[in-house]
Amino acid sequence: MHSHSSFSSNGFQLAMITNCFLSLILATAAAARTFTVKNSCSYTVWPAIFTDLNVGSAIPNQPTGWEAPPGSSVSFSVPDNWQSGRIWGRTKCNFSANPGPNSCATGGCNGGLLCDPHTGTGVPPATVAEFTLSGSGNQDNYDVSLVDGFNIPVEITNNVGCGVPSCRADLNPNCPAQLRRTDAGGKVIGCLSACAANLDGNPADSPNCCTGSHNLAATCPASGVAEYAYFKGGCRDSYVYAYDEGSGTALWFCDANKKANFVVTFCP
Numbered sequence: 028m029h030s031h032s033s034f035s036s037n038g039f040q041l042a043m044i045t046n047c048f049l050s051l052i053l054a055t056a057a058a059a060r061t062f063t064v065k066n067s068c069s070y071t072v073w074p075a076i077f078t079d080l081n082v083g084s085a086i087p088n089q090p091t092g093w094e095a096p097p098g099s100s101v102s103f104s105v106p107d108n109w110q111s112g113r114i115w116g117r118t119k120c121n122f123s124a125n126p127g128p129n130s131c132a133t134g135g136c137n138g139g140l141l142c143d144p145h146t147g148t149g150v151p152p153a154t155v156a157e158f159t160l161s162g163s164g165n166q167d168n169y170d171v172s173l174v175d176g177f178n179i180p181v182e183i184t185n186n187v188g189c190g191v192p193s194c195r196a197d198l199n200p201n202c203p204a205q206l207r208r209t210d211a212g213g214k215v216i217g218c219l220s221a222c223a224a225n226l227d228g229n230p231a232d233s234p235n236c237c238t239g240s241h242n243l244a245a246t247c248p249a250s251g252v253a254e255y256a257y258f259k260g261g262c263r264d265s266y267v268y269a270y271d272e273g274s275g276t277a278l279w280f281c282d283a284n285k286k287a288n289f290v291v292t293f294c295p
């Protein structure tokens with residue numbers, strides 16, 4: 028009796044294990060990529076995810092916002108065709124009163140802890156990791172964007188030997204005065220881009236934002252973007268303004284057939 032029930036139990040366990048194994052294979056085939064968001068900062072960061080649903084409907088299998096204590100990391104699956112996705116870190120958040128864009132010192136979004144799926148892009152300044160998977164030419168393209176400015180250092184690594192965009196430097200302390208965001212104590216907590224700061228006062232026709240008569244790569248050179256050298260000099264491998272591809276170190280590509288998994292690290 029005893030050995031019979033023991034045999035049945037083992038048979039049941041084997042069936043369970045086989046089932047789990049099969050569903051794991053199926054889940055992996057459907058999900059395709061694993062993303063990890065890691066907080067290596069000495070302070071809490073509230074990561075946020077936004078997908079431009081005008082471009083594609085695939086979204087990561089992860090809430091659009093969460094709390095990441097120092098040293099923590101979270102992994103989740105991301106569809107192979109994620110388009111126009113952004114991941115950034117928010118600082119000094121408190122969602123208890125009026126959850127929304129002002130709930131964080133930097134990077135806050137409509138919605139509060141969970142960024143609104145339609146309008147929850149981060150408030151500048153924020154360093155943003157941007158992704159389009161399986162894009163044109165069957166390439167993943169990705170970058171660390173300073174187009175909205177900088178709040179915390181970010182790096183994007185991968186497991187297939189593709190390029191590593193980053194802004195590892197802390198661009199806050201020496202941020203040009205007219206671009207600074209400070210906290211109540213006067214400490215610099217973020218550094219706006221010239222575009223986000225509306226430095227030229229004409230957002231509809233701006234050499235900093237590449238709009239109006241400056242809306243082409245040819246009419247919006249880096250030389251016309253105020254403080255370009257400050258951001259690009261400190262963070263060469265980041266995407267500093269709307270047409271920064273010309274620098275050769277802004278936008279990064281990886282053959283989508285390699286099915287890269289990506290790690291976004293705050294304070295690498």
Ligand SMILES: *[C@@H]1O[C@H](CO)[C@@H](O)[C@H](O)[C@H]1NC(C)=O
Pocket residue numbers: 121122123124
């Ligand atoms: C968060 O905000 C609430 C309401 O303003 C306040 O009572 C609370 O002390 C704050 N929490 C922290 C940790 O600052």
